[in-house]
Amino acid sequence: MSDTTVLSSTTAPFVSVIIVNYNGGDLLTRCVLSALSSQQVEFEIFVVDNASDDTSLATLRTAVGTDKRVQILQNTQNEGFAKASNRPLPQTHGQYLLFLNPDCIIQPNTLHRFCQTLDTHPEAGMAGALVRNPDGTEQAGSRRGTPSPWRSVVRVLHLDKFFPNNPRFKSFVLTQEAMPTTAVPMEGISGACMFVRRQAMEQVGTMDEAYFLHCEDLDWFMRFRQAGWIILFVPTIEVLHIKGACSRRHPIRVLWYKHRGMVRYYRKFFRQQYPIWLQWGVIIAVWTRFAMLLVINSVLRKQ
Template identity: 50%
Template sequence: MHVPQESCHNIENRYKQSISVIIVNYNAGPLLTQCVQAALQQTEQVIVIDNASSDSSLPELEARFPADSHLQIVRLDSNAGFAAGCNIGLGTSTQPYILFLNPDCILQENSLQRMAQVLESDSHIGMVGGFLINPDGSEQGGGRRAIPTPWRAFVRAFGLYHLAIYWPQLFFDFHLDKQPLPQSPVEVEAISGALMLVRREAIDDVGSWDENYFLHCEDLDWCMRFKQKNWKIVFVPDAPVTHFQGTCSRSRPFFVAWHKHKGMRRFYRKFFQHQYPRALMGLVTFAIWLRFGITVIRYSLQNCYKLLKPKHE
């Protein structure tokens, strides 16, 4: 998919007034201010939905932008979850394009305008995602991916993706970041909820975020529904965004792990239980909760090690 770039000046003028940025915050710390500052350089409407944060992220943000008409903060009395927060922001937004952005993501210069240019290049494109990178500049997993069907998840879990060199269709790895970075925008099955620029017209057709997910897998759910409605999803490799992944979840790893695996179970039951044998879906459910149990054990051992580790080390 070739989408020629315009000059940075033309892109900025064309899109700055057409994009609402929605940031759902939960204890993101100083990164929230950095995130908002970078966003305000590329758009004129930023909406922060705060899920009852208990840290200094909101006070720091308000101190940095005490009376900015382009920034709107919505404080929730309790943590409603990521999907619900996105929907609240969606109801507050006014522009035809909406960027859902994690508070630990920092837009690089002109990345948002480049994403908008690609979105506007084809009326059948419903959402685009940029090039998520780690702080060291390496590509982050999840920014471009295929849908993890039960079979693909099985292949990944048991390392069978190594056989893809012989049977690429059968043992396909849904982690597309393992493949060479494309030179131009390319259609994919899914992108990350940390960075989604979405056409409002497509949202009106597909529906809003599924609030039955509290945290994790709601982005895969949305991508599935976009594909079911024949909207294209495009990954833009020349729109880099730095993602300090996990900033908002480090303080509550067990809580996050529980909702992640609960979301996985809902995703597989919602989209695949009628396509696969009941026995296989039962095995998928068992594997999800087994994975959760292993995750809990790992976190517990890590905590024990930290407590027992001599302080002088």
């Protein structure tokens, strides 16, 4: 079936798009309008707002008017990404769900092509796109391996540069590897754009709400794979991600949640694989890195 074929309403898979917003500004409206634009399958959009104090919701309401495909849910406080993503699930109807960051722009055929991909790969529980930066380069998290404690050490110390041909020193970021031409299994994709099969999610469970921001996607990837589902990276589907647009106002808080999430992720999935001294070494390294970034950020803000 070509990309220009319009699926009939009787056979089209229904897709539920979930967008969690926190002070996304005008990008939120651009994101929603891109999802509304000429999609070739039936879909609904849920925007969950985490108590934004900017004009993002007002701008969105003006843009979408009374379009019944868009529903806005407002939290009275910032519930975090995972909890906000889970909130609309009881109201969704899609056999597929797209979890999309509000600073992402998708193309008119994105939902259709994701549906085609999972329809032809019943073993896949989730798929991700080739996520690009505004300058056109591939974003670091677009395709990745599992960030185990050892792989994180390799990345922080750049050991992959010293031992480029040794698989033992392979980083979990895979952007330097040759780009595949078709959908391929991947340990991890970008959490900014996750296309999920409902059947798989019902088996695996929803995102772990103990993560507030960051690492809930890594947790999900691990659980999907542990349950026997494949995660696909689809290089023929491209998404623009204007990274960090919703977190620029609170960089220190974002860093805190990111590093706290990494500690939870490591302890949850790798506790039995590493000796206790190495576990504590990794945890100390995580918080040391946070402290260093905190100092760097403070210095830069004073300049």
